[in-house]
Amino acid sequence: MIRxxxxxxxxxxxxxxxxxxxxxxxxxxxxxxKKKHFRPIYVLSFLPAFFFIVAIYxxxxxxxxxxxxxxxxxxxxxxxxxxxxxYLASDFLLFMLILIMVSAGAGLIADxxxxxxLVLYFSRPLRKKDYLxxxxxxxxxxxxSLTLVPAxxxxxxxxxxxxxxxxxxxxxxxxxxxxxxxxxxTAFFCLYTTFFSSLSRNSRYVSVxxxxxxxxxxxxxxxxxxxxxxxxxxxxSLKVNLQQVAAFAFHQKPVQPIPWFWSFLIIVSFxxxxxxxxxxxxxxxxxxx
Amino acid sequence: MSPRLQTQHLSRWYGNILGLSDVSLEVGPxxxxxxxxxxxxxxxxxxLITGQIKPSLGRVTIDGQPVRGRAExxxxxxxxxxxxxxxxxxxxxQFLNWMLRLLHFSDSEAAAAAEKMLxxxxxxxDRHRPIRSYxxxxxxxxxxxxxxxxxxxxxxxxxxLNGLDPLGKRKIIRLIREYGREGRLIIVSSHVxxxxxxxxxxxxLIHQGKIFAQGDIHEIRDxxxxxxxxxxxxTPDSRRLAAELIQQPYVVKxxxxxxxxxxxxxxxxxxxxxxxxxxxxxxxGLRVEEITSPDxxxxxxxxxxxxxx
Numbered sequence: 001m002i003r004x005x006x007x008x009x010x011x012x013x014x015x016x017x018x019x020x021x022x023x024x025x026x027x028x029x030x031x032x033x034k035k036k037h038f039r040p041i042y043v044l045s046f047l048p049a050f051f052f053i054v055a056i057y058x059x060x061x062x063x064x065x066x067x068x069x070x071x072x073x074x075x076x077x078x079x080x081x082x083x084x085x086x087y088l089a090s091d092f093l094l095f096m097l098i099l100i101m102v103s104a105g106a107g108l109i110a111d112x113x114x115x116x117x118l119v120l121y122f123s124r125p126l127r128k129k130d131y132l133x134x135x136x137x138x139x140x141x142x143x144x145s146l147t148l149v150p151a152x153x154x155x156x157x158x159x160x161x162x163x164x165x166x167x168x169x170x171x172x173x174x175x176x177x178x179x180x181x182x183x184x185x186t187a188f189f190c191l192y193t194t195f196f197s198s199l200s201r202n203s204r205y206v207s208v209x210x211x212x213x214x215x216x217x218x219x220x221x222x223x224x225x226x227x228x229x230x231x232x233x234x235x236x237s238l239k240v241n242l243q244q245v246a247a248f249a250f251h252q253k254p255v256q257p258i259p260w261f262w263s264f265l266i267i268v269s270f271x272x273x274x275x276x277x278x279x280x281x282x283x284x285x286x287x288x289x
Numbered sequence: 290m291s292p293r294l295q296t297q298h299l300s301r302w303y304g305n306i307l308g309l310s311d312v313s314l315e316v317g318p319x320x321x322x323x324x325x326x327x328x329x330x331x332x333x334x335x336x337l338i339t340g341q342i343k344p345s346l347g348r349v350t351i352d353g354q355p356v357r358g359r360a361e362x363x364x365x366x367x368x369x370x371x372x373x374x375x376x377x378x379x380x381x382x383q384f385l386n387w388m389l390r391l392l393h394f395s396d397s398e399a400a401a402a403a404e405k406m407l408x409x410x411x412x413x414x415d416r417h418r419p420i421r422s423y424x425x426x427x428x429x430x431x432x433x434x435x436x437x438x439x440x441x442x443x444x445x446x447x448x449x450l451n452g453l454d455p456l457g458k459r460k461i462i463r464l465i466r467e468y469g470r471e472g473r474l475i476i477v478s479s480h481v482x483x484x485x486x487x488x489x490x491x492x493x494l495i496h497q498g499k500i501f502a503q504g505d506i507h508e509i510r511d512x513x514x515x516x517x518x519x520x521x522x523x524t525p526d527s528r529r530l531a532a533e534l535i536q537q538p539y540v541v542k543x544x545x546x547x548x549x550x551x552x553x554x555x556x557x558x559x560x561x562x563x564x565x566x567x568x569x570x571x572x573x574g575l576r577v578e579e580i581t582s583p584d585x586x587x588x589x590x591x592x593x594x595x596x597x598x
Contacts (some may be wrong), residue, residue: 020360023390116374120435122341123368124391125360 020126024134029141032104041103042142045096049150052087053157055079060161079158081171081250087154088147088181089246094239097189098214100142105193106210107203108135109281114201118285128282132194139190148182174250181249185242188267192238195274198281214238231256234263241266293317293474294338294443299347301333308333310498312347316476320469322485323478325495331478332371334495335447338476339368351443364392367441369432371448371478375420381407381431382416388435406438409464425452433461437468444468444475450484462487494594501594509590516593517541517555520562523579527552530575537565550578 032038058065059077076086087093112118121131155175158167168174196209221237224230234240234256244263247254254260299312309330325331336342338349340356349356356362375384382403389399407413410430415423423431429452436444446465450458465488469475479485485492492509494501502509524530527550531543539558546553556562569575583589 020393023387023393027387027390111376115376116372117376118374119341119370119372120374120388121391122360123339123363123366123370124388125363125393126391127358127360130360 021130021134021137024131025137025141028108028135028138032138035103038103041096041099045093045100045146048087048090048093049146052083052150052154056154056157056161079154079167081174081177082252084151084154084174084178085246085250085252088151088178088185089243091239093146094242097143097146097185098211101139101189101193102207102211104142105139106197106206108138109194109197110200110203110206118282122285128279132278132282136190136194139193140186143186143189144182147185148178151178151182177249181246184245187271188242191271191274191278194278198278231258234258235266294351296338296349297347299337299349300345301337301342302345307498309337312500314493314500314503316474318472318474319491320465320475320477320489322489322492323476323495324480324482324485324492326480329495330498331495332447335445335476335478339366339445364439365441366443366445367436367439369436369446369449371451373428373432375428375431377421378419380417380419381412381423384420384431385435385438389438392439394439402438406434409437410434411460426454426457429453430457430461442473444473446475446477448479449477450479450481458484494590496594506590511559517557518559518582519584520554520556520559521546521581521583522552522554522566522577523550524552524575524577525550526575530569533569534565
C-alpha cells in the first residue's frame with residue numbers, strides 16, 4: 001500500500017488552564033484522608049480549638065460560671081492577642097501539626113521518587129512549580145485549617161457573644177497578625193516536610209526524620225540549656241523559634257529574652273535552603289539513568 | 290510546507306557525558322521509528338522533544354512553537370515512558386483516571402475515556418486489580434493506555450513493545466499503525482529492529498548521541514554507496530545468469546546461496562542491476578522465480594551505519 005504523508009497545518013491555540021496543580025492537591029488530600037491513622041490525628045488536632053471556643057464562651061458568660069472561677073478572671077479567659085498567641089503557638093498544636101506532616105506529608109514527594117512517577121507528572125500539562133504547588137497545597141490545607149480557620153472562628157464567636165466590636169477596636173491589627181503568623185507557620189511546615197520528603201525515596205524513613213528532627217531540636221535545646229543556662233541556645237529549637245516569632249507577631253513578651261529576629265532569620269533561612277534543595281531534587285529527574 | 294516537529298542543533302550533556310549531539314531533525318505526520326542500541330540517546334532525544342528536559346544547546350518546536358517551557362503542549366502529546374512509573378497501590382482504573390484528571394478531564398469525562406482505553410488495551414477485566422499485581426505486559430499496555438487516553442495528536446512512545454508477548458506485540462503494533470494512519474505524528478523508539486520494521490519504513494538511526502541517518506529505509510540504504518547491495522535471485526538458470534552478471538562492472542560478487550538455484554549478487558548499483566535482470570528475462574528468456582533483497586532490512590542498514598562487519 002502506498003500512502004502519502006499528508007501535512008496537517010495546526011491552527012489551534014495551546015490551551016492554558018487555571019490551577020493546573022489542583023488535581024494533584026485533590027488526589028493527595030483524598031489519599032491522606034484514606035489513611036486510617038491520619039483521620040484520628042487530624043480530628044484530635046482540633047481539640048485545642050474546641051477548648052479555646054469553650055473558653056471564649058465562658059469568658060462572655062462569667063456570671064454563669066462564677067461557681068467555677070474564684071477571685072479575679074484567670075488570664076486564659078481573657079480574649080486578647082495573647083489568647084490567640086497561646087492557641088497558635090501552643091506546644092500541643094505544634095506537636096499535632098508535626099504529626100499531621102508526618103502522616104500526610106512524608107510520602108508526598110518520596111513516593112513519587114520511589115515510583116519514578118515524576119516523568120508522568122511532567123508529561124502532563126504541568127510545570128515543576130505546578131507540581132510543587134500541588135504537593136505543598138495539601139499540607140497548606142491542613143496547617144491553615146488548624147491555624148487560620150480556627151483563629152478567625154474565635155474572632156467571629158467572640159464578636160457574636162460579646163455583641164460588640166471591642167476586640168477589633170482595641171486590636172485592629174489582630175486579623176493581620178493571625179494571617180501573617182498562620183502563613184508563616186504554613187510556609188515553615190510545608191517546606192520542612194517537602195524538603196525531607198524530596199531527600200529520600202522511602203517515606204517511612206522521611207516520617208522518622210521529620211518527627212525526630214523537630215523533637216530532637218527541642219530536646220537538644222532543653223539539654224544544653226540545663227547545662228549552660230544560655231537563652232541563645234533556644235535558637236536550636238524549632239518549636240521555640242516558632243514561638244518566639246509568634247510572640248512578636250502578637251505583641252507579646254518573648255518566650256526567651258533574645259531578639260525575635262534571630263528566630264525569624266533561622267526559620268526563613270531554613271525555608272530558603274529547603275526551597276533551593278527541593279527545586280534541585282525535582283530538577284534531578286531530568287538526568288536519565 | 291514545514292514539518293510539524295523540528296529539532297535544531299539539539300544537544301544535551303550530563304556533566305561530561307554526552308547524551309545527544311547536534312541533532313537536527315524534521316518529522317512529519319505518520320509513524321517514525323527511532324532506532325538505536327541501548328544508551329544511544331533515544332530516551333534523551335524523546336524527553337527533549339517533549340520538553341521534559343532542557344537542552345544544553347538547540348531547540349525543539351512543534352508546529353513552529355517552542356516546546357520547552359510550554360507545558361500546554363501536553364494536551365496534544367501522549368508520552369509513554371520507557372521505565373515503569375506507576376503508583377503501585379492504585380488500580381489500573383484509578384491510575385488511568387488520575388492521569389486524565391491531570392489533563393483537566395472532569396470526573397465523568399475521565400471515567401469514560403479510561404473505560405474506553407482499558408477496553409482498547411484489553412485491561413478492562415483487570416481494571417480493579419492493583420497495579421502491583423500486573424504482569425510486565427499488562428504494565429506496558431497500561432503505560433501505553435495513559436499515553437493514548439486523551440486522544441493526542443502527537444505520540445511519543447519510548448520502547449512501547451518491551452515486555453510484551455508476541456501476540457500482545459502484534460496487537461499493539463496494529464493499534465499504533467491505526468493511530469499512524471489517522472495522520473498523527475508518532476515517534477516510536479526501539480532497539481529491536483523487527484519491531485520498528487513492523488511499524489514503519491520511516492526511520493531515524495541514532496547511535497552514541499548522534500543521528501546516523503533519517504528517511505525511508507530504502508533511501509538510506511541507497512545512500513550507503515560504499516556498501517554493496519545484496520540481491521537474492523531465485524532462478525533455475527542461476528549459473529547462466531551468474532556468468533552474465535560477473536561481466537558487468539557494477540557487480541562486485543556473485544555466489545550461490547542455500548541451493549543451486551539461489552544466486553546472491555552484490556552490486557554497487559541496484560538500478561543498473563535490476564535493469565540488466567529485466568532485459569535478461571525479457572530478451573534472453575531467463576526465468577526468474579523470486580527476487581529479494583536480504584540486506585534491505587534494518588539490521589543490515591544499522592550494521593553498516595554503526596560500522597559492524
